[in-house]
Amino acid sequence: MASVLSRRLGKRSLLGTRVSAPTALADGMLAAPQIHAVLPDDVSCPQPAEESGRAPRLPSPSHRQQVLVTYSGQECTGLAEQHNPPSDKVKVLQPEQGLHTCWRLQDVPEALQRSVSNSIDVPKRKADAAVEMDEMVAAMVLTSLSCSPVVQSPPASESGIPPSRAACDPWKESGDVSDSGSSTTSGHWSGGSDISTPSPPHPEGSPKHSSEALSSPPADDGFETDSDPFLLDEPAPRKRKNSVKVMYKCLWPNCGKVLRSIVGIKRHVKTQHLGDSADSDQRKREEDFYYTEVQVKEEPAPDAAATTSPTSMSAPIIIQQALAKPEALLVEPPVLEPALASSALSQSAPSSFWHIQADHAYQALPSIQIPVSPHIFTSISWATATSTLPSLSSVRSRSLSFSEPHPPTPMLKSHLIVASPPRVPLGSRKVRGEAKKCRKVYGIEHRDQWCTACRWKKACQRFLD
DNA sequence: AATGCCGGGAA
């Protein structure tokens, strides 16, 4: 379908284009924005084009494309003024808000993709896809934090992830985006059908629409299973968006500088530690290694927390951490992050404590699975008081979780993606009750007086806890 | 070591 859709769109159409957070509109921008429509008038005048072999320029100044972008559940119209192929950015002018925003194309319909690829070498695209995934996950997490969640059923399918996949590169992995076949990449988020829904992007639509239809091999259908869990996870209770902030900490030895924006931290790393030499690509990418995202938890007034939490569950903490990923080396620094980050931490954090959640991926092994059965793959759910979940130490997350070093505060276990409904891990036995059991009460010599369960060495039914 | 009980097997 995706292909059909794209086929119908003008080559330069932005329709369906998913873009990452606009670098300027950050505030309040929680849901991944998406250009979901290209107004007709523009579509009708496709431009000849890249046949010439030149880098495609999206809407040329003279041919701006009008697009509808959705973010934070709102639709706005804008004019795509220019497309910058190398960075995949699209500049959109939004008259309504008087904003000039820069979006990053994340999920571009094939038509567009193709044109873009003309000027970009294949490898790049691949890398991009990987990043895309990360960003996606990150976006989801953030999104879920800020949007009122819909509580969903307990994640039962989380385990669906094929081990093999998980084993591979968790990062890339996360991008189910059929990365393998670059051509099939039609971003599952932007399931065509989803277009009009402002709600946070879910992978759900994807299996059916885009990539799956195209070419995902049966064996690799991890997609389907994955995506679902994804959704399911989401639900978990989240903290108010303010309760946790994401900041970036410099990991350079003896530095530890913490900044609120990813851009800032990168700049810091680059200038302070890597030397400002403008560019060796190498450098550029390296900076990603020297900072990590940290969660700052704000302690909200007790009552406030109680009243505000959408759900009755008190999900203590969560959050995740995402840090520079190895892939960062291969790709240009994600543009999305800054926006997300900034929106997430708009204000200064008053009383808070830091929870440095994880380290670089290469430092922490990516944990693959949660022993507990109900886990979800990339689900973004929050581990709620996990004290009862010993096995949860390692969480699997498609792309952003790491096995974390036990934080000082037990409650802080957070997982980016994890999800686990507050419940006792299946693996563990039920806690021994306080009540005396038949054996104790009657003694082994009066076994005949025990309840049958006790006699059968089952959980006592007479003296229930 | 004693308990409590899950997971399974046998009848």
Added chain:
DNA sequence: TTCCCGGCATT
């Protein structure tokens, strides 16, 4: 199903 029991986790 009902009975049993190996074996493991807890106490």
